[in-house]
Amino acid sequence: MKQRDMTRDHLAVARTLSEALPYLQRFKNAIIVVKFGGNAMGDDETMTSFARDIVLLRQVGVNPVVVHGGGPMINELLDKLGIKSEFIDGKRVTDAATVEVVEMVLSGLVNKRIVQAINAQGGRAVGLSGKDAELMICEAADPKFGFVGEPVEINTEVLKNLFGDDMIPVIAPLGMGRNGETFNVNGDTAAGAIAAALKADRLLLLTNVAGVKNAAGELVTELKAAEVEEMTASGVISGGMIPKTETALQAVRGGVRACTIVDGRVPNAVLLELFTEHGAGSMIRA
16 A cells, blocks of 8 residues: 655655656657667666666657677676687677677677566567578678678668567677678667667667766767767767767767767666756767
């Protein structure tokens, strides 16, 4: 039986729900692609919180698509197997032995962990890789990287059919070559390509940093494409943030309304970004 005594916390929750109404209306039937990075997955509590947010999105009429990473988990298994990884410009060189491990970790361990977490919260998640139903056709990004692919075709019909059946797609970033090869695809790149092909309303890149920071180290909450390019050219945007902002630029120029880089370790980061006035992270628009 409900307790009838009111507290400030209860009133704050009610006020938050009321203030969220225009955003709930705004995103009804919208497609939201969420990249859940391996570094943002954290512990079981973080996973459960993320899963609950995704289920809530579907419950209020949003069509979420989860694209996940798994770099730390891949590194752990490669180390156990004694397979050494080489990186060039921050990208993993993927030989035949490595791509098998990548597929095992991404399509197996990580993908099913996320699917299980979402289903445990009452959702209907379906795990896929880009190889399923030719969802993501790739070409080799550069011979020096081995089996690292660049998406060239996205079969959006597969995902739209899942939306119609009230399913939540959870996608491992693996692609298929035209000759049947398996390609390892950067998770951000895969998420950006899928978001652009779906003309998604929003692409959320969940990672382990707060977002884009200016030269003074302060978080920049909104940026235009030209500002991102200027900050990259001047070296303000550097290191691991460069591929994320490049993905954001490609996505918004490909038809995504906006891309936000968000700290996925913050509780309810997805809901804060979509359903509150102040949002979260750094939003990039064309």
